[in-house]
Amino acid sequence: MNKNAPILIIEDDIDDQKFLQEIFIKLNYLNELVFLNDGEEAIEYLMQMKKVPFLIISDLNMPKINGIELRARVKENQAINIKCVPYILFSTTVAKNYIDDAYTMGIQGYFKKPIDPVELMAILKTIIEYWKFSYAPGMYM
Amino acid sequence: MLKSDELIEANKELAFQHVEKEKRAAELGIANIELAFQNEEKEKRAEELSVANKELLFQNEEKEKRAGELIIANKELLFQNGEKEKRAAELSIANKELIFQNEEKEKRAAELIIANKELAFQNEEKEKRAAELIIANKELVFQNEEKEKRAAELIIANKELIFQNEEKEKRAAELIIANKELAFQNEEKEKRAEEKEKRAAELIIANKELAFQNSDNEKLAAALIIANEELAFQNQEKEKRAAELIIANKELAFQNEEKEKRAAELFIANKELLAFTYVSSHDLQEPLRKIQTFVTIILQNESENLSENGKYNFGRMQLAAGRMQQLIEDLLAFSRISTTDHKFEPTDLGVIIEEINSDLKDTVLEKQAIIEGIDLCPVDVIPFQFRQLMYNLISNALKFSRTGIPAHIVITSNIIKGGDLPNSKLSAEKPYCHIKVKDNGIGFEPEFSERIFEVFQKLHSKEVYAGTGIGLAIVKKIVENHNGTITAKGELNKGATFDIYIPVH
Numbered sequence: 001m002n003k004n005a006p007i008l009i010i011e012d013d014i015d016d017q018k019f020l021q022e023i024f025i026k027l028n029y030l031n032e033l034v035f036l037n038d039g040e041e042a043i044e045y046l047m048q049m050k051k052v053p054f055l056i057i058s059d060l061n062m063p064k065i066n067g068i069e070l071r072a073r074v075k076e077n078q079a080i081n082i083k084c085v086p087y088i089l090f091s092t093t094v095a096k097n098y099i100d101d102a103y104t105m106g107i108q109g110y111f112k113k114p115i116d117p118v119e120l121m122a123i124l125k126t127i128i129e130y131w132k133f134s135y136a137p138g139m140y141m
Numbered sequence: 142m143l144k145s146d147e148l149i150e151a152n153k154e155l156a157f158q159h160v161e162k163e164k165r166a167a168e169l170g171i172a173n174i175e176l177a178f179q180n181e182e183k184e185k186r187a188e189e190l191s192v193a194n195k196e197l198l199f200q201n202e203e204k205e206k207r208a209g210e211l212i213i214a215n216k217e218l219l220f221q222n223g224e225k226e227k228r229a230a231e232l233s234i235a236n237k238e239l240i241f242q243n244e245e246k247e248k249r250a251a252e253l254i255i256a257n258k259e260l261a262f263q264n265e266e267k268e269k270r271a272a273e274l275i276i277a278n279k280e281l282v283f284q285n286e287e288k289e290k291r292a293a294e295l296i297i298a299n300k301e302l303i304f305q306n307e308e309k310e311k312r313a314a315e316l317i318i319a320n321k322e323l324a325f326q327n328e329e330k331e332k333r334a335e336e337k338e339k340r341a342a343e344l345i346i347a348n349k350e351l352a353f354q355n356s357d358n359e360k361l362a363a364a365l366i367i368a369n370e371e372l373a374f375q376n377q378e379k380e381k382r383a384a385e386l387i388i389a390n391k392e393l394a395f396q397n398e399e400k401e402k403r404a405a406e407l408f409i410a411n412k413e414l415l416a417f418t419y420v421s422s423h424d425l426q427e428p429l430r431k432i433q434t435f436v437t438i439i440l441q442n443e444s445e446n447l448s449e450n451g452k453y454n455f456g457r458m459q460l461a462a463g464r465m466q467q468l469i470e471d472l473l474a475f476s477r478i479s480t481t482d483h484k485f486e487p488t489d490l491g492v493i494i495e496e497i498n499s500d501l502k503d504t505v506l507e508k509q510a511i512i513e514g515i516d517l518c519p520v521d522v523i524p525f526q527f528r529q530l531m532y533n534l535i536s537n538a539l540k541f542s543r544t545g546i547p548a549h550i551v552i553t554s555n556i557i558k559g560g561d562l563p564n565s566k567l568s569a570e571k572p573y574c575h576i577k578v579k580d581n582g583i584g585f586e587p588e589f590s591e592r593i594f595e596v597f598q599k600l601h602s603k604e605v606y607a608g609t610g611i612g613l614a615i616v617k618k619i620v621e622n623h624n625g626t627i628t629a630k631g632e633l634n635k636g637a638t639f640d641i642y643i644p645v646h
Contacts, residue, residue, distance in 0.1 A: 115433040
């Protein structure tokens with residue numbers, strides 16, 4: 001895993017994509033941002049992906065394959081799974097059953113989408129700074 | 142000469158030619174025969190080929206027919222395949238439907254199995270009771286029979302005694318006659334006669350005694366007969382009662398079934414409603430969050446482009462969206478509380494109160510509040526629900542504290558019999574855990590003591606005290622999930638007291 005490798009954002013909502021994009025522009029990291037519009041597109045991308053991404057951020061509530069189902073499919077595929085750490089979920093909903101299921105599928109974090117973009121920026125910065133120091137299996141590929 | 146020589150030569154030549162021609166003719170004859178033979182062979186071959194051709198033509202025609210049939214058959218198969226694919230798709234849908242129905246039926250079956258077990262248990266109990274009644278009846282019948290036998294024996298014994306008495310009376314009469322005879326004969330032997338008279342008198346007394354005994358026995362027999370009749374009557378009554386009980390049992394079993402059906406229907410309807418609330422609340426949250434985010438961005442980034450009025454309006458929009466978010470979150474909490482499949486565990490209220498105290502630390506400091514748990518007893522509850530209950534009551538008490546007066550919240554609990562508590566809804570003999578939450582806040586007017594537990598019921602404008610009016614509805618729901626009762630007492634500016642009664646098992 002390269003600290004400057006791409007950050008994958010799996011998000012079906014164009015407004016949320018815009019919020020994230022604007023925040024990443026302000027954060028000014030070197031990582032390329034790759035937006036994937038739904039679970040199917042994400043799977044397709046992950047299957048052919050050569051590089052190990054620095055970070056994967058996924059929405060929970062998406063059409064066809066939701067964030068937890070998508071993580072479950074990633075977990076089933078050992079070749080992809082090892083590249084998909086850290087895998088972070090963002091959702092409006094923070095119901096206990098979702099959180100339980102998501103961690104069972106091997107995510108590294110679950111965050112409630114905040115209302116205030118300033119707060120979202122603080123969360124993203126914390127996540128990225130933390131993972132810059134943390135070791136992950138993808139580093140040894 | 143020359144001419145003749147030439148002629149000879151010519152003849153020789155001719156003869157030679159003739160011979161040659163004959164040879165040639167012979168050869169031609171042989172060749173002809175050979176050709177004739179070859180012709181015949183060829184004709185035979187031609188005939189065979191002609192036959193073979195006809196055969197091939199016939200086979201071709203057959204093959205064309207067969208090909209035509211195969212084309213039709215292929216079309217038919219294609220059509221059938223199409224139909225089968227449609228059918229397969231329909232079957233796939235039907236299968237999914239069946240799987241769903243099966244799951245529903247399995248759930249229903251599981252519920253029915255439990256209900257059946259209960260009925261079977263009730264039936265067994267009733268059968269045991271019926272068996273006991275049958276044994277008791279048999280016992281009574283046996284006792285009756287024994288009594289009847291005894292009575293019959295007594296009647297026979299009485300008859301015997303009566304017969305003996307009669308015999309004795311006859312004998313006595315004979316003796317009297319004999320005595321009189323003797324008396325007459327022995328007039329002069331007065332002493333002797335007196336003795337005999339005494340004997341006769343004694344016999345008379347003995348007879349009277351026997352007669353008296355007979356009448357006693359007859360009375361006893363009569364009493365026994367009456368007792369027997371009474372027992373027989375009681376037996377009949379008991380049989381009637383048993384028959385009535387059997388009918389009543391059937392009726393109850395039927396009513397049970399009906400109630401179970403109704404309960405199952407209500408259970409399903411309830412589940413659907415809960416699912417609806419949950420899904421709709423969840424789906425409402427996303428667009429609302431985006432409205433809030435956009436308003437926040439506009440107020441953060443476009444502030445200088447807005448008029449004061451515009452800023453004010455966006456601020457109001459932000460507040461309204463925030464209230465709606467709170468409403469949705471509270472509704473979600475309320476619908477989550479409504480699901481009752483949770484485990485009861487022995488729980489220490491003191492620990493819960495400490496956790497809440499720490500969660501609400503900022504407010505506690507701000508209100509200079511003291512939260513005390515005094516004499517708390519352990520109680521069997523659903524821990525996370527009870528934590529929510531205590532949280533709602535304590536945060537309410539903090540919210541509705543009086544300005545300038547430090548909030549003082551006292552929580553006590555003890556186990557006490559229903560009969561010793563001032564609440565008519567409780568069973569007198571059952572023990573209850575009585576939890577009391579008392580504060581010194583603004584209280585409320587006593588006429589609102591029931592309405593404050595209704596969903597969305599608020600006593601204050603949202604500008605004065607924020608809130609959605611769901612907090613106490615959740616509290617009541619949780620108490621009901623524990624089969625308990627909650628009441629509120631209050632007076633304006635004299636604090637509020639919440640009394641919770643949870644049955645102890």
